[in-house]
Amino acid sequence: GAGVSQSPSNKVTEKGKDVELRCDPISGHTALYWYRQSLGQGLEFLIYFQGNSAPDKSGLPSDRFSAERTGGSVSTLTIQRTQQEDSAVYLCASSLTRTLAGGPSDTQYFGPGTRLTVL
Amino acid sequence: AQSVSQHNHHVILSEAASLELGCNYSYGGTVNLFWYVQYPGQHLQLLLKYFSGDPLVKGIKGFEAEFIKSKFSFNLRKPSVQWSDTAEYFCAVNVNFGNEKLTFGTGTRLTIIP
Numbered sequence A: 001g002a003g004v005s006q007s008p009s010n011k012v013t014e015k016g017k018d019v020e021l022r023c024d025p026i027s028g029h030t031a032l033y034w035y036r037q038s039l040g041q042g043l044e045f046l047i048y049f050q051g052n053s054a055p056d057k058s059g060l061p062s063d064r065f066s067a068e069r070t071g072g073s074v075s076t077l078t079i080q081r082t083q084q085e086d087s088a089v090y091l092c093a094s095s096l097t098r099t100l101a102g103g104p105s106d107t108q109y110f111g112p113g114t115r116l117t118v119l
Numbered sequence B: 001a002q003s004v005s006q007h008n009h010h011v012i013l014s015e016a017a018s019l020e021l022g023c024n025y026s027y028g029g030t031v032n033l034f035w036y037v038q039y040p041g042q043h044l045q046l047l048l049k050y051f052s053g054d055p056l057v058k059g060i061k062g063f064e065a066e067f068i069k070s071k072f073s074f075n076l077r078k079p080s081v082q083w084s085d086t087a088e089y090f091c092a093v094n095v096n097f098g099n100e101k102l103t104f105g106t107g108t109r110l111t112i113i114p
Helices: none
Strands: A005-007 A010-013 A019-024 A031-037 A043-050 A065-069 A075-079 A088-095 A114-118 B003-005 B010-014 B019-021 B024-026 B032-038 B045-050 B056-058 B064-068 B073-078 B087-094 B108-113
Touching: A005 A088, A010 A019, A019 A088, A019 A114, A031 A075, A043 A065, A043 A075, A075 A088, B003 B087, B010 B019, B019 B108, B024 B073, B032 B064, B032 B073, B045 B056, B045 B064, B045 B073, B073 B087
Parallel strands: A010 A114, B010 B108
Antiparallel strands: A005 A019, A019 A075, A031 A043, A031 A088, A065 A075, A088 A114, B003 B024, B019 B073, B032 B045, B032 B087, B056 B064, B064 B073, B087 B108
């Protein structure tokens, strides 16, 4: 079946502009995650959506970053007034809901990422 | 906050050599552990995962990892590597069963010389 898709695959923007990155999770997956992969660093958690619960925004680096998930499916990550340090690959992942509370985590399936370059 | 350390940043091996990539985490409670791989030009894929039970976990493509709780380690191993194993390998941990966000290590780049 179809995996996680992200668009655009590449985005070049000028400093100070706003950008929107899109993620389409695997159908039926209720959990959706955004991560950021910067040069020379590992993957950094940004935000997590689970069903209708309030999202965990604890990883967002500043108030210029926001994300929403409409209809429990597609998600958009928005970066306002982009800075050069925002340049990175932005990854989206999705997973099924755990069937048992306190049970093992479900595998997260990653998309191909959006490479953002801020000039 | 929890963290994950991958001490090997770049490993270069010849084909058929044995592989062990280190992964240590800092968290005293129950954890779920993962190894993900990113082949050149491809997206992250799950290699294997540990939730509970047998601490020796077998994954795809002949990889295995051993969870040693006393050492807070989850090292990845493969007895004989192939050129196609050239990739970047990421260890990750999930420590909060109410929130499944992953904390990743910085990754290990593996280069296999034919």
